[in-house]
Amino acid sequence: MTLPAALAELRRVLGDPGVLAPDDPAAAFVRDERGLFPAHPAAVLRPRSTEQVAAAVAVCARHRVPVVPFAGGTGLVGGALPLGEGTQVVLSVRGLDRIRSVDPADFALTAEAGCTVTEVQQAAERAGLLFPLRLASEGSCRIGGAVATNAGGSNVLRYGMTRDLVLGLEAVLPDGRIWHGLRTLYKDNTGYDLKQLLIGSEGTLGIVTAATLRLFPRPRHQAVALLALPGLAPLPALLALARELLEDRLTALELFGRTGLDLVLAHTAGHRDPFDRPHPRYLLVEATATRDGAGLTAQLEAFLARAVEQRLAVDAVPALDAAQARALWALREALPEAEKRAGGAVKHDVSVPLGAIARFVETAEQAVAQACPGALVNAFGHVGDGNVHLNVLAGEGSSPVIEQLVADFAGSVSAEHGIGVLKRAALAATRSPLELELQRAVKAALDPHGLMNPGKVL
Template structure:
């Protein structure tokens, strides 16, 4: 559509519209390389007014739009479909810090700011923005909110949804909803911002947000602790919270096969313990007080856990570099898996108390059907979210196993559902899990979701082919 592309160039400038395959390539595939699409153009507006004009022009031409941030998603939610009918709307140029209010503990930023940039601005003001992801150097805050990102600090601070007070959104017809209010109490009807958080760009395009800030963290204590099994890990979490309260800011579980991938593929990675325990947990305590005796408190809690048989060995970081090395083992898990090769991935959640049951029953069912399956399990056990990824031990044998994805998913997702869990804890639905919603969402839920979608985007132009089946 040359007329539309000319219109887009007139709105944002010719330098910010790409319409050749070479210039668009980076925006046409997802981070994992699982999805690849096509597009009429990639347009990079630099202000909310330009986003609104781009959306209005596309809506008038009945052309679909795919909002895109840092393109670090894991479910194909920011990748255009293969039909090539859509315009990709990249928010990468929208990087302004609009306001910081330390008395109100809020930070107002545009959607194209990377998570690391947001963290740095908060830190410079003596505050903390606690959302923390391995991709924080490249993921953008608009995408984080559109997918309701989780990360390693959910245990203490909640998901992205819990860290937002207000939004600015361009609606599907080009109108702008300005909801940038820094209020913690606003009981005036529907809380509209929550429609757009987690909607993966299917209801509108988030252009700015008012984020909650917290007191800066001035002391940390980090430990890598061997546990005999997941049940012991869950009980260890309870022990820690009883001893340390809200100072427990992260509690991550790592199965041995997951750690082995990091040791194999990530340069400089070292096993923290001499033995090779089947499971380990990464624990972090944090406090706003600079003189908090966290290391001693963590050491005492781990000692109690060892006496109770909940832990068998531990390393407590004695320096910042040691703590960073321990966190590096956790943060490089996704990259190590990508280097190892394709696998069948699951991002699931169940009540924390049922994690041991899920791991035992899922492992038994999968091994019965595929005796040589390799189970790479790790994740945010403190909030019930596991990354449960399956492959064959040898990459060369994987093609046949990957063809069994539907059968594997049925075993894993049916069990998750029966335990009162979710088939997508923090990665979203995107293209990957659309069909699965038909099995696990009730007809009433699906009808409500479709009604909301139709009310806000009656032409179905916002990120089509994503989320709703």
């Protein structure tokens, strides 16, 4: 590696403003969201086009300089941070920020990697359509990062993960070549689906520079309610009932507990308890429709009535208007901020089979209580797709306990945030040797010199 020569060549390719010294105030955005990992890059690169990304990567490949792709920086596993002391360059895609096209006839939109999720949502809305990726960080999370980590969020139940929303990709490979894979085809059965290798690869196989994304008809009607549950035991039956009565209009099922609601009420402003007494668990339900708002409301009312009648829920509060719907959603969405204000938590973003969610959460809470006396478990998440955020306040020794339980329940140690640095050991411990061998083979084939985001995932 000849770092000084590489940096000199990079300045010729990108210009001086395109190569920032690590102590430049303009490079301060390269940091860990949670403060768990230091960031000491050799330089921060700021290309403005796919061609500049390709030229910069080609320079780094010739000089054997490792490249760490960086998008919004909202990740929670250290996946976009340089390792070591000044030996890796960070390449930010924030300068690639154009909506290239919106095609209502194909229900497709092409956005560059530096566009935020919110900007893509707004571009779709201007065309009368919907881009359904919904994240707590959508105002700062960028499309390149969402694709690289296969972001999930609260609409996965109806619309799927990011990989289900991508029709095509443009990407720069580790040697600097550009793969022009932007397509609007919904069916393309021509061999290996190369875009799916890059989706969720966390920048270890190449740098996504643009994506063609699926759009949907924009819902015009919304029905939201919060159910009070006597515990977790009714959860499997509630999930089944919601699917039956709300059909494909069911958009989200969000679980949280009294622990979480108490945190929100104590540490964030503008919220109130919708019920007149506390309950052990709560389930937020949302259904949407493009037409027949009255029918949608009737479906939700039937679901709530059946849930209470069958004693799956002890009470329910439907939102009577958009403001009430926002207030109910705000209780769920305020949970991460409430945890932060309460002193932070050890976060476990896991998934288990749908039918095992209740048993898993109960078992995990008991196991953490035994292993970490005094720890407080805040379990919440997108239970319609099996994703549980099992966060532990004052529970520094909880990770091995949770990871073993995830393996026991045939789950995944990462449901939506990826592996990065934080979960490498957990991945190695919970996946078979053959799975890891196959993943390493893919990495070696596309990045034989190990220059793309080294030290992440594998």
